[in-house]
Amino acid sequence: MIRQIEHDRLVEMIENGEIGTGRGQNQETSLKRPGDTRWGSHYVTVIRLANMWQSVTEVLENVLVDGEEYETRGKAVGLVQKMETFEFVFILMLMKHLLGVIQPLSCALQQRDQDILNAIFLIENVKESLRSFREFGWDTFLQEVNDFCGANDISITNMDDDAPKRISKRNGSNIKNYHHYRVEIFCQVVDLLTQEMENRFSEASTDLLSCMACLDPKNDFAAFNVHKLVHLATLYPKDFTSTQHTELFKQLETFVDVVRRDARLNGIEDLASLSQKIVETKKDKVFPLVYRLIELVLILPVATASVERVFSAMKFVKTDLRNRMGDEWLNDSLVVYNERSIFASVSNERILKRFQDMDTRRNQLSRLTDARAT
16 A cells, blocks of 8 residues: 555655655655665665655554554554654654665674775764764754654644653653753664664774775785784784784785785775685795784684674574574584575585485486486
8 A cells, every 4th residue: 555655645745746756766665664674674664664754654654544453543543643744754864864874884893705905994984974963063953853744734843832740740840842852862862872883883993994904905915014913913912912913013014015926816896815825835834923913803804894794684594483503503503694695606516425425315416306306
């Protein structure tokens, strides 16, 4: 029903000349269900709810009138009453803005091939955007909320009036709407998100990422910095002694000159490929401390982002129908699921041959497979 109503609305707007047509414009769409593990999916849900506001409310009103069950009509009444309030729109637009600020960083951190320098810039950009939005974004944001309410026939709250009694009683005294929306909602939510960013990406964490980025082999080691890499080694006191710090400094200076001149190492774009080439050319024996530092840098993303990715994938593997699977089977299934791009290149014949070679079987697996297919 939502899709049909939204389609009819778009057709009417096109006929009236309110919107244009073209490739990729004003396509048929619907609401998106937010994911349980990927909070970034809520951003798309919020955007579509705001864009399809009239269609959603019309569907709820139709359910209110034509719903067959009393419980369903009651839910529709509650949703319509809650949605057509200034506070609901205020929070909707606030989350739309905040999730939009964080979305580029979220997408960058979910990439398997992480661009650390880009991630650092995005982290700093998010922090600065949140600070600027808190200090200078109130008036523009409030006007956006008022415009949305005006376009959808929703009563606009006067910020100079007293807040409703249910809000005032909670604080023990009467407060203005301005204080409620500006201090208790706007500032509090932005401050909470800013603090979360500081906790997750503290100065020490950003410093660590900045040092890691110095090993990036792109553009002929353009980001290489010996002093930062030595500082990175000091963050691992159990792996590098104070004496080895001096040795590492000299090895790094020689290492970057050698790899830049070695044609076998030209054109490498990521640290994993660099480490493989270092082993192939036996430079790990010549620069053991440098190679140890590279190993530590390669381990860090695996110990953080990969773990988060595994937990996100677990709900697809361990379902209600397979909730009693053992740890070994669960682990193997998660490896196959998370590395599915690699396993997709493995042919069925190779898999059958591997199982055939594992044990003596009365029949050939390939023959059984062909027979079943027939």
